[in-house]
Amino acid sequence: MSAPNKSYDPVEVTSLHPDEVARMRAEALAAIEAASSLDELKQTRLAHAGDRSPLALANREIGALPPHAKAEAGKRVGGARRDVSEALKRRQAELEDERDQRVLVEEAVDVTLPWDRVQRGARHPVTTTAERMTDVFVSMGFEIVEGPEVEAEWFNFDALNFPPAHPAREMQDTFFVESEESGLVLRTHTSPMQVRALLTRELPVYVVCAGKTFRTDELDATHSPVFHQMEGLVVDEGITMADLRGAIDAFVVGMFGEGLRTRFRPYFFPFTEPSGEVDMECFVCRGASAEPGGEPCRTCRSEGWIELGGCGMVNPRVLIACGVDPERYSGWAFGLGVERTLMFRHGVEDMHDMVEGDVRFTRAFGMEI
Missing domain, CATH: 1.20.58 (Methane Monooxygenase Hydroxylase; Chain G, domain 1)
Structure with a gap:
């Protein structure tokens, strides 16, 4: 080395x-x-x-x-x-x-700009509309009642005079809990509250109930599998169709204003007899669109009348099922759609707007309390 x-x-x-x-x-x-x-x-x-x-x-x-x-x-x-x-x-x-x-x-921040970047919400218009509807009847002395959304078949069908073979009792029309043998359904209407009110209260009974109902409908512009109804029930001595007509007229005035006519058309419901569909005069055109030469009306589709819901005198079989003497007592009941009323009052044309949760839709109705 x-x-x-x-x-x-x-x-x-x-x-x-x-x-x-x-x-x-x-x-x-x-x-x-x-x-x-x-x-x-x-x-x-x-x-x-x-x-x-x-x-x-x-x-x-x-x-x-x-x-x-x-x-x-x-x-x-x-x-x-x-x-x-x-x-x-x-x-x-x-x-x-x-x-x-x-x-x-x-990346300077202008501290003088509005600081709240999260848009304020508002109570849903379906909620406020249901409250307005019930308030009309509360002002006439009615009591507000509530009931379960999961209901026994006996309350939802049997006690309301739905026969065993009625189409509404099949799975293609009704949401059953677990199976048809379970005996439990998602209520298809608020009418079970008629039975519950009569079984739990002393007569006379003057009640209204607003809440969710469920049916196997597809969601489209005018239908939804989950929607809201308001049920009204009166059972007392000497109740007639004239009392029903007066209550409906008072409701129309309270929700849509003075001077609107109403009409009843014969119909069939298992739990009322006689039964009818209630129409009210279009609050936009006042029926003028149906007259010769009248201007077209989008609200009533130029028919002059708007369908509100169903009603009738309580079927004696329902009274008997609830232990009420039909020889002494009589009553009437009605069912009105909350979404339908909202669509009429505010010109809402598509059911999707009500269920999609867009705050821009709800904010347009304000912060009602």
């Missing part, structure tokens, strides 16, 4: 020559100063201060020098690398400061 070369001149190593070290230092400092962003400075750091940079490679050559030459070469290269490192720190601080100042300008 040969002895170390004690006469090796570092000047002969090109990368360690004073002029070459000065050139590499100058190039590094120029590149650092020219970096206009933090990303560019990162690339410059890798090129001029990284492990494969010219000064780092020159520093490796020092190990091959004789002892007496290492000190001078190390001082020369180390000084250049120190200058480059300090220049990188200064430029890093300058670019970070420029970035922060730019962010303050570009």
